[in-house]
Amino acid sequence: MQFDPPRRVQRGHAHTEETQMTSTATAPTRTTRRMHTDDEIDAAILSALTDLAPNDGDLVRWSRVRAQLPGGCGYWQAHEAQHRLWRAGQIVLVQVHGTPWVGLADECSRMADAACARRGEPKRVVMV
Known part of the structure; x- marks a missing residue:
């Protein structure tokens, strides 16, 4: 044995x-x-969100996007990419009962981010 x-x-x-x-x-x-490099993971996240079907809605669970990332992408590397894209204003992040939902940023979310920056407020994740 x-x-x-x-x-x-x-x-x-x-x-x-x-x-x-x-x-x-x-x-x-x-x-x-x-x-994988940070740029490759960022591109994979944006691609997964761009390729959603119209009936999927504007936000999807992060776990669904995470499952589409390339193999070898670790948990923390994916989480850092999610945070980096959110900070850059490319995606929106909402937590519902502790579950993160993500989607592509639209004009409305970009205007809200700009208003927060003008007021000197930090960017915050919406939690419901």
Whole structure:
């Protein structure tokens, strides 16, 4: 009977690669998987939101968009991309009972962001 110890994951610098080492009873193996850049993940999020069907509505659950991101995109890398796009005013983010919903920013949300900036108020996520 073989015992496989838990996997150890090492991340490369600047989210460029992930190295996974596993040991078996015979010999250790090494698998290298490419990590996606921030621009690639941003583009994937915007593409997923752009390609929604008309009957999907203006906002969809973040989990639905997250499922369409390329493989190898980690939880925190996707969350940082979501936050970066929201800060840039490219997407809107609303939380309903703790569940994040996202959509493409429209003219109304851009006007609201500009009004907050003029008043010197920080940008806030709408929570319902």
